[in-house]
Amino acid sequence: MTDTLTFRKATENDLSHIIKMLADDTFGSTRELLEDGVSEVYVKAFEKITADANQELTVVEMNGELVATFHLTFIQYLTHQGGLRAQIEAVRTHSGHRGQGIGKQVFDYAINRAKAKGCRMIQLTSDKQRPDAIRFYESLGFEATHEGMKLKLGL
Structure with a gap:
């Protein structure tokens, strides 16, 4: 790849593109809300994320186009x-x-970025039904050292 990537914190104007990327896979298509405009639930979540100094929602641009988040x-x-x-999540x-x-x-x-903040480790979770993603993370040096568990609490 020869094009340069630009990393920046997301703005509210990026939300529509981010949501579309999150929804553009087998799992995301069943959990994200795609509609004309951006649902208020995403706007509220974005406001909480940007107000918290311990959270960074980042977008990646190439030639002025959003290509990752x-x-x-x-x-x-x-x-x-x-x-x-x-903790790195919602990588798309x-x-x-x-x-x-x-x-x-x-x-x-x-x-x-994690090293610059003084982190001792970076961690992620990946659905067991994403073997290609898991292989990719392992190729980067991530190790499955723990068994993750979740309890869905509903809405």
């Missing part, structure tokens, strides 16, 4: 001697730009 949350722990860790590359090395550059950026 991810969400970093910085979590303070008492464990690991009071260490800070980063626009379907028309997959397979071009953008994902690798996204993770390089996110890892360096």
Whole structure:
């Protein structure tokens, strides 16, 4: 890939594009709300994210087009001697730009951002039904060291 990527914090104007990227896969298509305009639920969530200094919703541009997004949350722990860790979630590359090395550059950026904040580790979760994504994360050095569990609380 020869085009340069630009990383920046998302703005409210990016929400429609971000939501479309989140919905553009097997799992996202069943959980995201696509409609004309941006639903108020996303606007409220965006406002909470941007008001929290420990959260960064980032978009990635190439030639003025949004091609990827991810969400970093910085979590303070008492464990690991009071260490800070980063949680990366909602990583998506626009379907028309997959397979071009953008994902690798996204993770390089996110890892360096976590290091700059003083994090001792960066962690993520991935659905077990995404074997390609899991292989990709492993190729970046991530290890499945824990068994993750979730309890859905409903709406």
